Amino acid sequence: MTVTAGFMVPHPPLIVPEIGKGEECGIRETTEAYEKAAGEIAALKPETIVVISPHTVMYADYFHVSPGKEAEGDFRQFRAGQVRFKAEYDEEFVRCLCRNADASDFPMGIMGEREKKLDHGVMVPLYFINKYLKEYRLVRIGLSGLSKADHYRAGMLIEKTANQLGRRTVVVASGDLSHRLKEDGPYGYREEGPAYDQRIMETMGKAAFGELLDYPESLCEKAGECGHRSFTMMAGCLDRKAVSTEKLSYQGPFGVGYGVCTFHVTGRDETRRFLEQYMRKQQQDMQARKEKEDCYVRLARKSLETFVRTGRKASLTPEEKETLPLEMTESRAGVFVSIHKDGMLRGCIGTIAPVAGCVAEEILRNAVSSGTEDPRFPPVEKEELDTLVYSVDVLGAPEPVSSPGELDVKKYGVIVTKGRKRGLLLPDLEGVDTVEEQIAIARRKAGIGEEDTVTLERFEVIRHGEKG
Numbered sequence: 001m002t003v004t005a006g007f008m009v010p011h012p013p014l015i016v017p018e019i020g021k022g023e024e025c026g027i028r029e030t031t032e033a034y035e036k037a038a039g040e041i042a043a044l045k046p047e048t049i050v051v052i053s054p055h056t057v058m059y060a061d062y063f064h065v066s067p068g069k070e071a072e073g074d075f076r077q078f079r080a081g082q083v084r085f086k087a088e089y090d091e092e093f094v095r096c097l098c099r100n101a102d103a104s105d106f107p108m109g110i111m112g113e114r115e116k117k118l119d120h121g122v123m124v125p126l127y128f129i130n131k132y133l134k135e136y137r138l139v140r141i142g143l144s145g146l147s148k149a150d151h152y153r154a155g156m157l158i159e160k161t162a163n164q165l166g167r168r169t170v171v172v173a174s175g176d177l178s179h180r181l182k183e184d185g186p187y188g189y190r191e192e193g194p195a196y197d198q199r200i201m202e203t204m205g206k207a208a209f210g211e212l213l214d215y216p217e218s219l220c221e222k223a224g225e226c227g228h229r230s231f232t233m234m235a236g237c238l239d240r241k242a243v244s245t246e247k248l249s250y251q252g253p254f255g256v257g258y259g260v261c262t263f264h265v266t267g268r269d270e271t272r273r274f275l276e277q278y279m280r281k282q283q284q285d286m287q288a289r290k291e292k293e294d295c296y297v298r299l300a301r302k303s304l305e306t307f308v309r310t311g312r313k314a315s316l317t318p319e320e321k322e323t324l325p326l327e328m329t330e331s332r333a334g335v336f337v338s339i340h341k342d343g344m345l346r347g348c349i350g351t352i353a354p355v356a357g358c359v360a361e362e363i364l365r366n367a368v369s370s371g372t373e374d375p376r377f378p379p380v381e382k383e384e385l386d387t388l389v390y391s392v393d394v395l396g397a398p399e400p401v402s403s404p405g406e407l408d409v410k411k412y413g414v415i416v417t418k419g420r421k422r423g424l425l426l427p428d429l430e431g432v433d434t435v436e437e438q439i440a441i442a443r444r445k446a447g448i449g450e451e452d453t454v455t456l457e458r459f460e461v462i463r464h465g466e467k468g
Helices: 023-044 091-103 120-132 148-165 192-205 209-214 217-223 228-237 274-292 295-310 318-323 359-372 382-387 435-446
Strands: 003-009 048-053 070-075 080-088 137-142 169-174 241-251 258-268 335-341 344-350 388-395 399-401 413-418 421-425 455-459 461-465
Touching (some): 003 023, 003 120, 003 228, 023 120, 023 169, 023 241, 048 120, 070 120, 080 120, 091 148, 120 137, 137 148, 148 169, 148 209, 148 228, 148 274, 169 228, 192 217, 192 241, 192 258, 209 228, 209 274, 274 382, 295 359, 295 382, 295 388, 295 461, 335 359, 344 359, 344 388, 413 435, 421 435
Parallel strands (some): 003 169, 048 169
Antiparallel strands (some): 003 258, 241 258, 335 344, 335 388, 388 461, 413 421
């Protein structure tokens, strides 16, 4: 046996009557859909239930699988401590999953924090499942800060493990949709909230799992969703499988979207190789992108690739000194090099004022720094080089401004200064839509408090390549 079905479910604690105390009536359709899904899970008689939760242990670059023999939990934090859970973990499944991850050099396993308490992203689904099913073992897996493609790969490893063990397995993807559906909701309103919910319900309602990989990170972030990567990991568990799909419900009366969909495996379908198709398209897009790169971006790519592959820093060749534009070889300016992978930032470092002899040398220097010294990310490895997208921003001279009203988030970058602390943010960045956001991010980068008085400068850039 192997993975027999997947279920997309939300985890609002108030859906539990002991917590909702009547409020759960406002999402009755969601409750009814949950009951139906739980009944379907029980009818499948799974030996193992894998629950993917956004609220268990999470790391930026690692998928945490809960270790141990068992775990307990209750809804005490929601003033319903009398609602308790105890789950037996499938230790054999976890061991096998870890071996598969190690064999694939994939960052998944039981290292790190040993959280023994079940989180509400797991307990809410179990509240309904346990009404219908008693005999099963649990595998609890968290999300990571890695790409959506890596979440899909994690799902494929789960499916491989179930298949190897002959384990009848059901996968539950726990996650709410947008948290920004209403002005009086917990996180306010953004137009991306309803747009995301409509789109994700269409995607999941037709089991078009390949679309999950193409959602812009900016849309997911602005919508304030928490389940997208859960759904993507579940989709990986169903790779190359034909599924019978049913969209049971969607509601969002409290400002948070709740969707329930079911996916029952009906056989094999070799056309549903969504990750493979996505990577092929990415390779084609990357080749086309490389062919369009100008000399600024090509130089940044050359610099980082040379350093990662040889350990030596590249320098300008005699031919480059002759053929590169004079503004690269005879002018000096601050330069930022930004690197993206799978639509996510992979590194960004630069200089506000020039430190090298010319713009070209500034690019060579900062490309290496961006790929290997950005403290937010591990150094770029050889295997990643062909997947990276570069942009190069050449900075104009900064000029002081007296107020935020003189800034324009699309046209100008901003420099925020207090004493020796200085933070910079480039203009026209995806996900940064207002001057207030721009200044706030620049403050955080410099470690300047929100209430501290600062001086502001603005600057323009000439951008080469895609938005950083």
